Amino acid sequence: xxxxxxxxxxxxxxxxxxxxxxxxxxxxxxxxxxxxxxxxxxxxxxxxxxxxxxxxxxxxxxxxxxxxxxxxxxxxxxxxxxxxxxxxxxxxxxxxxxxxxxxxxxxxxxxxxxxxxxxxxxxxxxxxxxxxxxxxxxxxxxxxxxxxxxxxxxxxxxxxxxxxxxxxxxxxxxxxxxxxxxxxxxxxxxxxxxxxxxxxxxxxxxxxxxxxxxxxxxxxxxxxxxxxxxxxxxxxxxxxxxxxxxxxxxxxxxxxxxxxxxxxxxxxxxxxxxxxxxxxxxxxxxxxxxxxxxxxxxxxxxxxxxxxxxxxxxxxxxxxxxxxxxxxxxxxxxxxxxxxxxxxxxxxxxxxxxxxxxxxxxxxxxxxxxxxxxxxxxxxxxxxxxxxxxxxxxxxxxxxxxxxxxxxxxxxxxxxxxxxxxxxxxxxxxxxxxxxxxxxxxxxxxxxxxxxxxxxxxxxxxxxxxxxxxxxxxxxxxxxxxxxxxxxxxxxxxxxxxxxxxxxxxxxxxxxxxxxxxxxxxxxxxxxxxxxxxxxxxxxxxxxxxxxxxxxxxxxxxxxxxxxxxxxxxxxxxxxxxxxxxxxxxxxxxxxxxxxxxxxxxxxxxxxxxxxxxxxxxxxxxxxxxxxxxxxxxxxxxxxxx
Numbered sequence: 001x002x003x004x005x006x007x008x009x010x011x012x013x014x015x016x017x018x019x020x021x022x023x024x025x026x027x028x029x030x031x032x033x034x035x036x037x038x039x040x041x042x043x044x045x046x047x048x049x050x051x052x053x054x055x056x057x058x059x060x061x062x063x064x065x066x067x068x069x070x071x072x073x074x075x076x077x078x079x080x081x082x083x084x085x086x087x088x089x090x091x092x093x094x095x096x097x098x099x100x101x102x103x104x105x106x107x108x109x110x111x112x113x114x115x116x117x118x119x120x121x122x123x124x125x126x127x128x129x130x131x132x133x134x135x136x137x138x139x140x141x142x143x144x145x146x147x148x149x150x151x152x153x154x155x156x157x158x159x160x161x162x163x164x165x166x167x168x169x170x171x172x173x174x175x176x177x178x179x180x181x182x183x184x185x186x187x188x189x190x191x192x193x194x195x196x197x198x199x200x201x202x203x204x205x206x207x208x209x210x211x212x213x214x215x216x217x218x219x220x221x222x223x224x225x226x227x228x229x230x231x232x233x234x235x236x237x238x239x240x241x242x243x244x245x246x247x248x249x250x251x252x253x254x255x256x257x258x259x260x261x262x263x264x265x266x267x268x269x270x271x272x273x274x275x276x277x278x279x280x281x282x283x284x285x286x287x288x289x290x291x292x293x294x295x296x297x298x299x300x301x302x303x304x305x306x307x308x309x310x311x312x313x314x315x316x317x318x319x320x321x322x323x324x325x326x327x328x329x330x331x332x333x334x335x336x337x338x339x340x341x342x343x344x345x346x347x348x349x350x351x352x353x354x355x356x357x358x359x360x361x362x363x364x365x366x367x368x369x370x371x372x373x374x375x376x377x378x379x380x381x382x383x384x385x386x387x388x389x390x391x392x393x394x395x396x397x398x399x400x401x402x403x404x405x406x407x408x409x410x411x412x413x414x415x416x417x418x419x420x421x422x423x424x425x426x427x428x429x430x431x432x433x434x435x436x437x438x439x440x441x442x443x444x445x446x447x448x449x450x451x452x453x454x455x456x457x458x459x460x461x462x463x464x465x466x467x468x469x470x471x472x473x474x475x476x477x478x479x480x481x482x483x484x485x486x487x488x489x490x491x492x493x494x495x496x497x498x499x500x501x502x503x504x505x506x507x508x509x510x511x512x513x514x515x516x517x518x519x520x521x522x523x524x525x526x527x528x529x530x531x532x533x534x535x536x537x538x539x540x541x542x543x544x545x546x547x548x549x550x551x552x553x554x555x556x557x558x559x560x561x562x563x564x565x566x567x568x569x570x571x572x573x574x575x576x577x578x579x580x581x582x583x584x585x586x587x588x589x590x591x592x593x594x595x596x597x598x599x600x601x602x603x604x605x606x607x608x609x610x611x612x613x614x615x616x617x618x619x620x621x622x623x624x625x626x627x628x629x630x631x632x633x634x635x636x637x638x639x640x641x642x
Contacts, residue, residue, distance in 0.1 A: 001023060001024070001025050001026070001059075001061065001200075002023065002024045002047075002059070002060055002172065002200055003022075003023045003057075003058070003059035003060075004020055004021055004022055004023075004056065004057075004058060004059075005021050005056055005057045005058075005059065006019050006020070006021055006055065006056035006057065007019070007020045007021070007046075007053045007055070007056035007057070007058065008020070008053060008054045008055040008056055009039060009042055009043065009046060009051075009053055009054060010054050011039075011042055015224055016038065016039030016042055016221075016224065017039050017042075017043070017221065017224055017225065017226055018224045018225065019055075019056070019225075020056070020225070020226040021056075022219065022226065022228045024200050024202070024217070025200070025593050026171070026198065026199055026200055027198060027199075027200075027589055028200060028201070028216050028217055028589075028590075028593070029194065029195075029197070029201040029203070029214050029215050029216050029217070030200075030201065030202050030203070030215065030216070030217040030218065030219055030228075031203055031204075031205060031211045031214075031215040031217070031218045031219070031232075031233060031236075032044075032202055032203065032204045032219045032221070033204070033205075033211070033218060033219070033220055033221070033233070033236075033468060034220060034221030034222055035221075035222070035467060035469065036437065036439055036467050038221040038222065039221055040176075040204045040221055041176060041204070043221075044068070044174050044176060044202070044204070046058065047060075047066065047172070047174060047202070048066065048068060048174065060172070061171070064171045064172055065168065065169065065170045065171045065172070066170060066171070066172045066173075066174065067087070067165045067166075067168035067170035067172070067173050067174070068165060068173070068174040068175070068176070069158075069161050069162050069164075069165045069174075069175060069176065069178060070161045070164075070165075071161075071176070073154050073157045073158065073161075074149050074150075074157050074160060074161065075149065075150045075157075076148070076149040076150060077148050077149070077150060078148065078149055079145070079146045079147065079148060079149070080135060080140065080144065080145045080146070080147055080148075080149055080152070080160055081128065081131050081132060081135065081145045081146065083149050083160055083164060084131045084134060084135060084160065084163045084164050084167050085127060085128065085131050085167065086164065087163070087164035087165060087166070087167035087168045088122075088127060088167050088168055088169060089168070090122060090169070091119075091122060091124050091127055094115055094118050094119050094122070094124060095119070095124070097115050098112065098115050098116065098119065101115065122169065130167070131163070131167055132145060134163045134166055134167060134193075135163055137186070137189040137190070137193065138159045138162065138163055138182070138186050138189065138190070139159065139182070139183065139185065139186045139351065139352065140156075140159070155181040155352075156181075158180070158181040159181055159182065159186070162175075162178055162181075162182075162190075166193065170199055171199045171200065172199055172200045172202070173197060173199055173200070173201050173202070174202050174203075175201070175202070175203040175204070175205075176203075176204045177204055177205060177206070178190065178203065178205065179205060179207050179210055179490065180464065182490065183350075183351050183352040183490055184349065184351075184490045184492070184520070185351050185524050186352075187207070187210060187490055188520075188521050188524070191210065191213045191214055194214045195213075195214060195582070201214070202219075203215070206463070206466060206467050206468050206471060207490075207491055207492075207493075208233050208234075208468065208471070208491075208493045209491070209492040209493050211232060211233035212232045212233050212234050213232070214232075215231075215232045215233060216230075216231070216232070216586050216589075216590060217229065217230055217231070217590075218231070218232070218233060218235075218236040220236065220240070230590060302421035302422060302447075302450065302473060302477055303477055303480060304450055304453070304477055304478075304480065304481045304482075304483070305450065305451070305453040306453065306482060307381065307453050307454065307455035307482065307483050308381075308453060308455075309379040309381075309455065310342050310379075310455050310482070310483065311342065311377040311379045311380060311455075312341055312342050313339070313341055313342075313377055314340045314341060314342065314344075314376075314377055314380045314455065314456045314484055315339075315340045315363060315374070315375070315376055315377070315380060315382075315456060316338070316339050316340070316373070316374070316375040316376075317336050317337065317338040317339075317362065317363070317369075317372065317373070317374055318337060318372055318373045318374075318375065319335065319336075319337065319371075319372040319373065320333075320334075320335075320336040320337075320338075320362065320369060320371065320372030320373070320374065321333070321334045321335075321336070321369075321370045321371045321372055322336065322355070322358055322359060322361075322362040322368045322369055322370060323355075323358065323368060323370050324358075324368060325370065331370055331371075331508070332355040332358045332368075332508070333355045333358065333359060333505065333508055333509065333510060334508055334509065335509060336359070336362075336372070336509075336510050338363075338503075338510065340363070340456065340484055340486065341484065342455070342483075342484055343482075343483075343484060344484040344485075344486075344500075344501065345484065345485050345498055345499050345500045345501065346484075346485070346486045346487070346499060346500075346501050346502070346503055347486075347487050347488075347489070347495040347498075347499035347501070347502045347503070347517075348360070348486065348487070348488045348502075348503050348504075348505055349502055349503065349504045349505065349513055349517075349520060350504055350505035350506055351506070354505045354506055355505050355508075356460075356488045356505050357386070357460055357488065359505060359510065360384075360386070360458050360460050360486065360488060361386075362374065363382075363458055363486065364382060364384040364458050365384075379455075380455065380456055381452065381453065381454045381455050381456065382454055382456050382457075382458060383449040383450070383452060383454030383456070383457045383458070384449070384458045384460075385445060385446060385449055385457075385458070385459045385460060385462050386460040386461075387460065387461055387464060389445050390438065390441045390442060390445055390465075393433050393441060393444065393445070394433070395432060395433060395434035396432050396434065397432065397433065398429060398430045398431055398432060398433065399419050399424045399428070399429045399431075399433065399444050399447075400412075400415050400416070400419065400429045400430060402433070402444065402448055403415050403418065403419060403447070403448065403451065406448050406451050406452065407451050415429075416429060418447070418451065419447060421447075422443045422444070422446065422447040423440075423443055423470070424440075424443070424444070424447075437465070438464075438465035439465040439466055439467060439470070441465070442462070442464070442465040442466055443466070443470060446462065446474070450477075454483060455483040455484065456483055456484045456485070456486075457478075457481070457483060457484070457485040457486070457487070458485075458486050458487075459485065459486070459487040459488065459489070460488045461488055461489055461490070462474065462487070462489065462494075463489060463491045463494055471491065471493070471494065474494070475493065475494055475497045475498060478494075478497070478498040479497060479498060481498075485498065487499065492517060495517055496517050499517075502515075502517065504523075506527070522568060522571075522572055525568070525571070526568055529568075567631060570631045571628065571631045574624055574627050574628045574631060575628065577624055578621065578624045578625065578628065581617055581620050581621050581624065582621065584617055585614060585617045585618070585621065588610055588613055588614050588617065589614070591610055592607075592610055592611075592614070597610070
């Protein structure tokens with residue numbers, strides 16, 4: 001158990017939190033949220049022993065093992081798998097002791113026997129396979145896990161740091177923005193792994209879907225206080241909304257926010273050309289009426305300027321092959337036919353390296369177009385956001401200096417007002433941007449892009465450095481935006497909120513994704529099953545798969561998916577039932593964490609009922625997990641018959 005009692009923390013002279021008290025028990029997964037600078041990372045530093053509390057008492061069980069993700073990019077000559085195995089310190093200690101005793105012919109055999117028993121007790125014989133599974137889940141191909149760490153790029157090295165933390169057999173796991181360097185498939189895998197974690201999990205994240213999937217509690221840092229809530233992030237929003245709605249001034253502001261969103265829907269509800277977009281916004285409005293109150297005190301509030309012109313046909317790629325001229329591997333994507341028209345709202349799915357960013361670059365400037373044709377309407381005004389653009393800001397210039405270059409026609413008072421909507425106010429707007437955080441730079445780049453009133457937005461991971469409040473403000477602004485957009489993001493809430501159409505980038509092609517975003521994990525499993533079946537053996541034609549034409553490959557994959565669909569449906573059904581049972585048992589365990597159950601004699605009967613229900617649910621879960629394994633094996637067998 002982790003206990004904070006009347007804790008106060010400072011950074012320099014700034015008081016971050018005051019008189020904070022809460023407990024977290026094993027099996028609980030707590031999301032730590034709050035504005036940038038509110039003290040989340042400082043709280044983690046205290047738990048790691050890197051600084052002491054200014055007041056109060058921190059209580060941790062003796063001998064507790066704490067794991068966290070190192071923030072420094074490693075530059076080790078060790079192989080990736082050895083670097084991850086180093087995360088289990090006791091394993092390495094036992095392995096070294098065994099090697100020393102075996103090298104010493106006169107060593108005590110009983111000691112060596114005890115070491116082997118300890119190796120078995122800590123599951124040391126399967127350690128390498130567990131490390132390999134961690135790496136595979138985080139996106140590493142089997143052929144690269146033997147490569148030295150120093151040969152990986154920065155983003156992949158941070159994934160290695162995450163795998164190393166997960167390898168540690170910890171009692172307390174601290175994760176600070178663990179999804180920042182992950183693509184969506186890796187995030188989905190990490191969610192499944194964390195749900196099985198038996199210790200105490202504290203996670204800082206700005207990804208609301210990630211928090212929804214894994215958290216059983218939320219700790220919200222605000223105004224030097226920490227308030228804890230039972231449930232995931234959406235449940236926190238509902239509880240916080242109810243609290244804020246009780247304050248009349250904020251309640252009035254909330255109603256204005258909802259009315260503003262409704263007015264957009266009403267504009268297009270009865271226009272045939274906008275029927276699909278209007279229907280999408282109507283669905284979002286239902287959710288916004290719940291979410292909006294929890295964010296009414298957000299410092300960010302902005303809207304896209306109405307585009308001056310909105311041509312029907314904005315951009316066309318015809319028979320395009322895209323990639324990089326100096327690459328020896330040929331085009332990244334081929335046979336692309338993509339037409340972007342007014343009002344289109346497209347989300348791009350695909351694993352890292354599939355070619356999503358390469359495609360967006362081809363749309364933006366044509367810089368990655370190797371062959372084919374890119375047709376741009378003369379009235380198309382593109383707004384392009386990519387991570388590298390943060391490095392294109394002038395370090396010595398201030399936010400207002402940048403905005404003056406983009407909008408010299410605006411008065412300084414308008415410059416100030418505009419930047420204030422993006423969280424830049426007071427003297428901050430006159431300070432050089434060099435020391436700004438990644439989130440502040442991302443906000444500034446968005447502000448500059450939006451000021452140009454584009455009618456086509458191309459957004460490549462726009463939320464990577466943004467906190468929850470700014471992500472929410474961006475989602476609302478994009479919902480209201482009347483132009484077209486193409487967005488790459490691993491933020492599922494953003495994709496679900498603003499996109500009407502999904503495209504999947506995979507295997508060198510771009511296809512329409514005809515399922516919902518929530519079905520993307522199932523699609524990934526089907527692809528993995530199909531790939532595994534192909535590796536095990538049997539191709540649908542005498543040609544090797546890599547020599548098939550694109551048309552043959554698509555047909556072959558469609559046939560395989562059709563054959564596997566009934567089995568995949570069964571797996572999805574079992575997974576749905578498992579998720580429901582696990583949610584029930586999480587609620588029970590939350591109730592069992594109530595200390596009065598064990599001290600109040602009048603609640604003895606209630607305790608017995610809860611324990612009985614817990615036992616029944618565990619039995620049901622074991623049965624469902626067995627059913628899932630059987631169904632999964634059936635998929636593998638069916639795949640082997642392709």
